[in-house]
Amino acid sequence: MAVKETLETLKEKMNSNPEGIQGLNTTYQFDLTGTDEGIYQIKFEDGQVEYVLGETYEPKCTLALSDANFLKLVAGKLNPTMAFMGGKLKIKGEMGLALKLQNVLKNYQ
Template sequence: MSVKQHLVDLQKKMNANPEGIERLNSVYQFDLTGDVDEQYQVKFENGKAELIETTQLEPDCTLQLSGENLLKLLRGNFNTTMAFMTGKLKVKGDITLALKLQAALEKYS
């Protein structure tokens, strides 16, 4: 399954059960590297998640990682601390938002 499809499925899960994202009010950008360079944004606002396939909004937090590692993150199989320390994950913007996103993703994996 593609990264995009995983993000679409996650958006549906989050919107159907918004308890895990109610406190998120930010725009996250995913800059994917590796075989295919892609960018996605996810906007969280008022307990809703919206996947945006462009970079039209100013992100509050940008995560740079490979598509493979993003899939691991979405599945809950990615040690973000180790990835950050070894350069497999780079964070631009508010790092506390990255931690909040990780906590929210754990509720949906």
């Protein structure tokens, strides 16, 4: 499954069952390399999620990784801490938000 389809599915899951994202008001940016290379943003606001292509919003946390590792991350098949330590994942911005994202994704796997 490609990145766009994965994000669309994730958005639908989160918006139809927003308990796991309550209180999260921030924007994450994913700088992806690989086949689906590009900049993707996920914005959480008031229990709703939207995703956009490109730099539309000011991200509080940016994660740089390959598209393949992004798909593994969303599916729960990539340990973000190990990926970060191994150089497969780079994080800019608020590190605490990266940890929060891991917990949010677990709610929707």
